[in-house]
Amino acid sequence: MRKADTKGWNTRTRLVHEGVRRSQYGEVSEAIFLTQGFVYDTAEQAQQRFETPGDDEFIYARYGNPTVRMFEDRIAALEGAEDGFATASGMAAVNGALMSLLKAGDHVVSARALFGSCLYILENVLARFGVEITFVDGTDNDAWVAAIRPDTRVVFLESISNPTLEVIDIKAVSDAAHAVGATVVVDNVFATPIWSRALEMGADVVVYSTTKHIDGQGRCLGGVVVGTRDYIRKTLEPYLKHTGGAMSPFNAWVMLKGMETLDLRVRAMTTAATAIATALEGDARLSRVIFPHLASHPQHEVAKRMMDKGGTVLSLDLAGGQGAAFRFLNALQIVTISNNLGDAKSIITHPATTTHQRLSEEQRAELGITPGLVRLSIGIEDQDDLLADIRQALDAV
Numbered sequence: 092m093r094k095a096d097t098k099g100w101n102t103r104t105r106l107v108h109e110g111v112r113r114s115q116y117g118e119v120s121e122a123i124f125l126t127q128g129f130v131y132d133t134a135e136q137a138q139q140r141f142e143t144p145g146d147d148e149f150i151y152a153r154y155g156n157p158t159v160r161m162f163e164d165r166i167a168a169l170e171g172a173e174d175g176f177a178t179a180s181g182m183a184a185v186n187g188a189l190m191s192l193l194k195a196g197d198h199v200v201s202a203r204a205l206f207g208s209c210l211y212i213l214e215n216v217l218a219r220f221g222v223e224i225t226f227v228d229g230t231d232n233d234a235w236v237a238a239i240r241p242d243t244r245v246v247f248l249e250s251i252s253n254p255t256l257e258v259i260d261i262k263a264v265s266d267a268a269h270a271v272g273a274t275v276v277v278d279n280v281f282a283t284p285i286w287s288r289a290l291e292m293g294a295d296v297v298v299y300s301t302t303k304h305i306d307g308q309g310r311c312l313g314g315v316v317v318g319t320r321d322y323i324r325k326t327l328e329p330y331l332k333h334t335g336g337a338m339s340p341f342n343a344w345v346m347l348k349g350m351e352t353l354d355l356r357v358r359a360m361t362t363a364a365t366a367i368a369t370a371l372e373g374d375a376r377l378s379r380v381i382f383p384h385l386a387s388h389p390q391h392e393v394a395k396r397m398m399d400k401g402g403t404v405l406s407l408d409l410a411g412g413q414g415a416a417f418r419f420l421n422a423l424q425i426v427t428i429s430n431n432l433g434d435a436k437s438i439i440t441h442p443a444t445t446t447h448q449r450l451s452e453e454q455r456a457e458l459g460i461t462p463g464l465v466r467l468s469i470g471i472e473d474q475d476d477l478l479a480d481i482r483q484a485l486d487a488v
């Protein structure tokens with residue numbers, strides 16, 4: 092249980108009460124301030140606000156908004172971070188975190204196993220502006236040490252990779268990065284803010300797609316970046332407020348309400364994911380069951396140190412290849428075929444033909460994305476119903 096630095100509250104209390112800003116009406120549920128602008132009483136007040144805006148003083152929703160600020164304060168409190176900045180999507184958050192830190196000539200070291208759009212930002216955007224990128228096998232601590240140079244400015248990684256669920260030792264990578272003064276940026280979606288303490292492990296900047304577990308009910312896109320107040324307000328905010336990646340107040344409200352139940356949902360999903368992974372291990376129709384807290388996981392020891400529990404996603408490799416994987420997907424009756432994760436509904440994805448279709452066969456092989464691999468995001472349905480559904484679909488294969 093994480094204790095708040097100031098109030099001594101535990102996680103669940105903070106998820107419900109942190110960041111609340113009440114209007115003069117004293118509403119119980121957080122208000123949606125669906126407004127782009129704010130009225131000033133006098134010309135002098137407008138001048139003052141543009142010169143030195145106070146914490147609770149807003150100018151324009153691209154810069155900040157009371158509902159968005161409530162969400163930023165709540166997630167920062169959960170993470171034990173000094174501050175946060177909410178964005179229109181997870182990719183706006185990743186793009187902002189990286190672009191705000193880098194300039195032409197800088198060197199970046201990144202894990203190779205990345206979400207497709209993160210890879211695009213590094214390979215197709217940053218590289219175009221003269222940023223040099225070295226990719227490494229994220230699970231190989233020696234490879235990080237060898238790749239990090241005195242001029243390395245940023246180290247980027249996804250703490251748990253998609254879809255093969257490799258776990259990166261954030262502490263070892265951060266130690267190597269900090270030795271040369273590099274900033275460690277961690278995309279922490281799969282680890283969830285409930286099970287991972289990336290900042291405590293050494294990360295400087297943590298990014299979430301709030302589209303996933305934080306909304307958790309498949310409604311809105313969103314993202315957030317957390318870190319020191321200095322980084323968030325002096326480096327990130329100027330970049331984001333001028334380039335327009337702001338989160339909408341409506342989406343911030345959905346995220347705030349999502350956070351109230353985040354711990355409950357993630358715990359239930361994790362309990363079911365753990366039970367299902369354990370029950371399926373050893374099934375002859377599966378050549379691999381990948382789940383970070385199974386003893387058979389290649390980075391099991393690292394996973395135990397990085398996360399309190401194994402998370403909400405598991406991957407299965409159907410021994411019969413793509414044909415078996417497709418028959419399995421098509422036979423499922425509760426688990427739906429889609430590509431989100433962290434949702435209340437259990438969702439299954441065949442990465443080789445969807446999310447990772449763009450990669451060459453060699454690239455997929457290198458990342459362990461075999462034709463039989465499926466990624467299963469466990470929702471909040473009854474665990475026995477889910478296991479029965481998965482078993483009947485395996486029988487249909």
Ligand SMILES: *Cc1c(COP(=O)(O)O)cnc(C)c1O
Binds near residue numbers: 180182208300312314
């Ligand atoms: C979904 C996801 C993103 C992108 O988030 P969006 O909200 O879809 O923009 C980035 N990184 C990881 C690991 C993700 O799962």
